[in-house]
Amino acid sequence: MSPRHETLHDARSTRSAAPAQIRRKPQPRDADVIIIGAGAAGIAAARNLRRHGVDSLILEARDRPGGRAQTIALAGQAVDIGAHWLHAADANALVRQAKRLGLRLSEAAQEPLLIARTGERADPQSYVAFMRRWESVYDAMIAHPGSGPARAADTVFSQIDDTPSRFDDTIRFLHGPFDSGVGLDTIDASDFAAAVDDADLFVEGGYGALILRLARGLAIHYETPVTSIDWSGAGVRVETPRGTLSARAVLVTAPLPLLQSEAIRFAPHLPLETLQAIHALRPALYEHVVLSWADHPFTDAVNRLVAFEGDARDNLGMLANIDGAHLHYADIAAQIVAACPDPRDRAGYVREFLGARFGSRALARCDVLAASDWAGDPWTGCAWMYAPVGAHGARAALREPVGERIHFAGEASSATQWGTIGGAWDEGERAADLIRAGLTAPVGGAVIQAA
Template identity: 40%
Template sequence: MPSGRASNVSEPAAEVDVAVVGAGAAGIGAARRLIGAGLSVAVLEARGRIGGRAYTVPLRGHPVDLGAHWLHNGPINPLVRLGRARGERLRQAPGERHLIIHGRAATRAERDSSSRAFALSDAAIARAMKGPDRPAASVLPPMGPFGRRVVATEGLVSGRPFDEVSLHDVPDMAYGDNFFIHGGLGAYVSRLGADLPIRLRTPVRAVDWSGQGVRLDTEAGVLRARAVILTVPMLVLQREDVRFTPDLPVPVREAIHGFTQGVYEHVVLHWPDAPFRGPDRLAGLLGEREEPPGLLTRVDDTPFHLFELDLPTASRFDNRDPDAPGRYARAVLAAHFGHRALSRLSVCRSTAWRHDPWSRASWAVVPPGLVSIRDRLKEPVDGRIWFAGEALSRAQWGTVGGAWEEGDRAAKEIASRFA
């Protein structure tokens, strides 16, 4: 079943202890914790579905994630822990990768050279972290023939070119174990939101905290609460689509506006006779003029592949027709494997989260020198306004696990004050 079905959500009241804005992972995590603590809650969601940037759709009979797909950082990811407790079907992501150079499998020496380049990068980052903050790319040493590939990959997974990312914000490599979940990550998040008091198609337009508690203006009327948890993505808050009366304190506004847009988009391919063996392998395709920024092959052992676009690549398709990313993916793969290998390849979807009015980015990125902004937003405003969501997580930013953790943190703080 696609995530986003909300037939099982119940209607919230007009006055509650805590209002939660946004029914993505952070909002769902927060609401579950608050309800568990005995507080009354209303979750207000702008879209007509729940899950936010975790969203699974059925394509040709298979659940396919259009947003988040990986459960990263297994040892510290709360959704891995919760999934195990619920008996969800989790699988560890394979460590091996395909490496194809000029359309042929890389030699052992080439694979070793590639692994060395990634290891050099990790070691240099770990060392430099102890010094002052600066652009992450600036601390990388010469890494040999695969150096350019390493820098591009770091930029892809960061959401921006690596010289625009804070060195001090690069995640700790120690928690590398990743997992997949049967039926898709969006569907899992959606299951966790079942039975919560969520009001769909209810964008919050204004938060008034001039009197007692908070008053939220929505397109469907007014909601009053003692406190609010805002899980609205940072790039949406930057556009000031949600007005605050009085204005938020300057340090909070500065923190919100400090983030930059992280871009990571999927082109979903159905490619039954793709030349890759084994499910769920990342593939590096090198040696031609255009190289896919990222490629996840045979997703869940199906014919689906996720061709990933980084910011520089995705930007080339801004203001172009929606089929342009798919044509690009096809042209790149044809350059590596020849047109005949693509005769049964079809492009199913390409995402544009960076243009979606309720996300405006795949995640929020911290530029060099601004690493404190994540923590600054954890301080509640006047004991009434909490922020949560992936952007606040230091260890797991840009992830569903980090979003959940932050929703849970804000809810715990409120529960300890209000219960």
């Protein structure tokens, strides 16, 4: 292992940039609505309920809010070690929140740089051919009708034409592991086609810092993991190491790997349809490795994606000059993450990959400052959830309430913004609306009003 890896920080233990003053209560209490998880979905739901006068609180296993949105300080710069791109800007409610707070937004370049196998930038003719193929593949994938037999997203390559392109494997990587956290031969074509895609933005100070600000003033109880939910009675009873709480409804926003492993148990068991939906979706793997690279070859590229001509799996993508400063993301996904379970191994893979492409001398002043580990994080277990072939409908099934008092929300339940913080936020809002409607629903001729 390179001695430069001694500078590597475990992102999970790195202090977040610009900590917010969050209201903390010494002991959890009963509430009309208990929200499990203080990620984007939980925060959005709590803000919605507070806005409408509904008594709620959030139980969060971590010692901070934000979930997979976390901004940390590295080398004097605010860096997102989790979610960074404000995807689908036109549909993303967090773009509106950032504007309301007066935060500067910058647009991501829509076309990547392409580095040839030689380590040089692709020549103009090759780049034009690459972009034409990129666009034709993408257009064909989003044109999937969503009906008929389930199929994998990569079947589109055989439908475009019979002439393979030298860039097909590169494009398979970019649309697959780099964009979706899994190979295109695994993801459901309907899931890929359903995802909203328009302009992407970056927010001043970091995406995680924005979510942190939006958590201010909410009743959040940290280091309070939920271990079980009893819904055998009229309401729900939520068990934690700090005691058992009662509520009229519960919103579960914990990442699905926690439900798949039964870290949160339900009594009685959830209905078969809900269990099938929970287990149908699979963890996507995607991690950041943050570089400080003094002699990097991307001096004219700010906030720009860098793609490498190469393999469909053994590859990586970069975001150069994050926010116009001197740090860079080198992002790995899918099988490479699985093959490198330790963040230091991921850092080693990145250095080896870049050294093979640009030469070892080019890395003389390249330091790895941090590497994320969402796959190994006990409270996430993944970057997001993808739908394997035939499982796209599981997202809709997750949106169905259980017993009119257990609700689920998160990026995994979003049909059109899955895998994104914006999707999680919208799902939190949707679930809160549904919960409010349930709290005021007529029961036995009377109307139950929210407290």
